[in-house]
Amino acid sequence: MSDSLRDQLLKAGFAPKKPDPRPRPDARAKHPQRPPATPKPRGPGGAPRDRSEIDLAKAYALRERTEREAREKQQREAELRAREKRERRQKVGALLEGQSLNDAAAEIPRHFPHANKIRRIYVTPEQLPRLNGGELAVVQFAGRYVLVTREVALAIQAADADALVLLCDPHATDDEGIPADLVW
Numbered sequence: 001m002s003d004s005l006r007d008q009l010l011k012a013g014f015a016p017k018k019p020d021p022r023p024r025p026d027a028r029a030k031h032p033q034r035p036p037a038t039p040k041p042r043g044p045g046g047a048p049r050d051r052s053e054i055d056l057a058k059a060y061a062l063r064e065r066t067e068r069e070a071r072e073k074q075q076r077e078a079e080l081r082a083r084e085k086r087e088r089r090q091k092v093g094a095l096l097e098g099q100s101l102n103d104a105a106a107e108i109p110r111h112f113p114h115a116n117k118i119r120r121i122y123v124t125p126e127q128l129p130r131l132n133g134g135e136l137a138v139v140q141f142a143g144r145y146v147l148v149t150r151e152v153a154l155a156i157q158a159a160d161a162d163a164l165v166l167l168c169d170p171h172a173t174d175d176e177g178i179p180a181d182l183v184w
Helices: 005-011 025-030 051-096 127-133 150-159
Strands: 108-114 117-123 136-141 144-149 164-166
Touching: 051 136, 051 150, 108 127, 108 164, 117 127, 117 144, 127 136, 136 150, 144 150, 150 164
Parallel strands: none
Antiparallel strands: 108 117, 136 144, 136 164
């Protein structure tokens, strides 16, 4: 029980430090000096690195560079898409300037599918047959549905196809036999 800490460490497998095997100063004088060795590349902590570690470091650097270039390319493409979208939105806004036929007194809802949902726009009794006949169209701009003439709608469709929501074809027949002017 009275083993010292040193004895306990020796039993655990820790050996004491061995003396430094460096030659003594007088022994160095007898041997001719060797030319200095070429320095080996050193890794972290000053330990010499072998060739495989150097190749591995180059591979990691190459992978990091290619990943960085890919991220930068994706970012540039996203910025380009955002700029094009802004430009399309500005064109649509310019085309819609003063062209809205929405009436605040409109009471008849005209339902239509958009973005996998049934949406509605309110129209007057005079506008409903014109909308169903293809003379008027519905455009989405800034989160609102805007009623416009067919000519304006076609110009907007040329600028941004996603903005045109509803443009009825007067010569089309419905597959299910439901009239377009049905109020529900």
